[in-house]
Amino acid sequence: xxxxxxxxxxxxxxxxxxxDETSYAQIVTAYHGLMVHLARAIVGDAIADExxxxxxVAVLRALPxxxxxxxxxxxxxxxxxxxxxxxxxxxxxxVSLDESLEESPIIDPARLKPNAHWASPPAMWHADTPxxxxxxxxxxxxxSDALATLPPxxxxxxxxxDMQGLSMEAICKILExxxxxGRVLLHRARSRIQMAIEEHxxx
Amino acid sequence: MPSxxxxxxxxxxxxxxxxxxxxxxxxxxxxxxxxxxxxYVDQLKLTIDTIGKSPEATTPNVSQEEIQAIVEKMKQxxxxxxx
Numbered sequence: 001x002x003x004x005x006x007x008x009x010x011x012x013x014x015x016x017x018x019x020d021e022t023s024y025a026q027i028v029t030a031y032h033g034l035m036v037h038l039a040r041a042i043v044g045d046a047i048a049d050e051x052x053x054x055x056x057v058a059v060l061r062a063l064p065x066x067x068x069x070x071x072x073x074x075x076x077x078x079x080x081x082x083x084x085x086x087x088x089x090x091x092x093x094x095v096s097l098d099e100s101l102e103e104s105p106i107i108d109p110a111r112l113k114p115n116a117h118w119a120s121p122p123a124m125w126h127a128d129t130p131x132x133x134x135x136x137x138x139x140x141x142x143x144s145d146a147l148a149t150l151p152p153x154x155x156x157x158x159x160x161x162d163m164q165g166l167s168m169e170a171i172c173k174i175l176e177x178x179x180x181x182g183r184v185l186l187h188r189a190r191s192r193i194q195m196a197i198e199e200h201x202x203x
Numbered sequence: 204m205p206s207x208x209x210x211x212x213x214x215x216x217x218x219x220x221x222x223x224x225x226x227x228x229x230x231x232x233x234x235x236x237x238x239x240x241x242x243y244v245d246q247l248k249l250t251i252d253t254i255g256k257s258p259e260a261t262t263p264n265v266s267q268e269e270i271q272a273i274v275e276k277m278k279q280x281x282x283x284x285x286x
Contacts, residue, residue: 024277025274028265036263057280106211107211117207117237125249128249129249130252133249134256140257140258158254183221186215190247193254
């Protein structure tokens with residue numbers, strides 16, 4: 001969905017193509033924060049802003065060829081994602097962006113019986129609302145650390161879905177993954193955070 | 204009927220209502236009988252809501268100065284292209 005303060009893509013795109021400065025300011029105001037958020041998820045804090053700025057130049061360069069197969073917002077975020085992935089590959093800071101799709105179990109196999117039912121089931125947590133969980137400084141740090149150690153595409157999926165509320169369809173286009181891979185990325189990310197909370201709660 | 208392992212592997216699809224109806228039925232039946240998996244799925248739901256309320260979920264702030272600087276860069280890039 002387009003940003004509520006922006007005109008429709010049909011109105012905005014011709015203005016951007018005509019180098020209208022007011023439209024530049026409008027679209028940067030609407031999307032730059034989101035772009036930095038996504039870039040942070042993929043490349044980390046240090047160069048996220050630089051990646052988002054680089055993406056704006058790439059957006060303007062590619063705009064005449066934009067085929068409207070997605071919304072302008074989704075297309076811009078895809079450029080951010082690709083710019084960020086290129087930076088990561090260039091800097092060789094990660095072996096594989098797709099680490100998350102490797103076959104590793106969601107639950108530690110030691111917690112399951114041979115018949116695939118629980119041997120060591122989840123314990124109760126001390127809190128049952130997000131606010132109550134986040135009231136603990138230690139747990140906030142634990143969640144923050146768990147988010148920081150997710151593989152880049154998992155972190156991007158959880159940022160776009162659970163923090164920014166984008167649809168899975170848009171997220172898969174942005175990250176250039178299939179629908180099923182997008183769902184795997186998201187579920188693995190959520191499960192890792194859940195396990196981090198569980199470990200903390202079990203202490 | 205799915206096993207507890209199946210429940211853990213597809214719990215996001217269940218919560219996001221992305222399972223076909225027949226799988227959803229099996230899932231629902233398992234949850235009706237298994238207190239451990241009910242707790243597991245409830246905790247996943249709580250995790251998702253907590254991620255959404257965590258400090259990391261806040262969209263980074265962008266100042267007017269930053270916006271203006273980016274707009275200038277954009278103008279410059281189109282001038283370079285046109286020139």
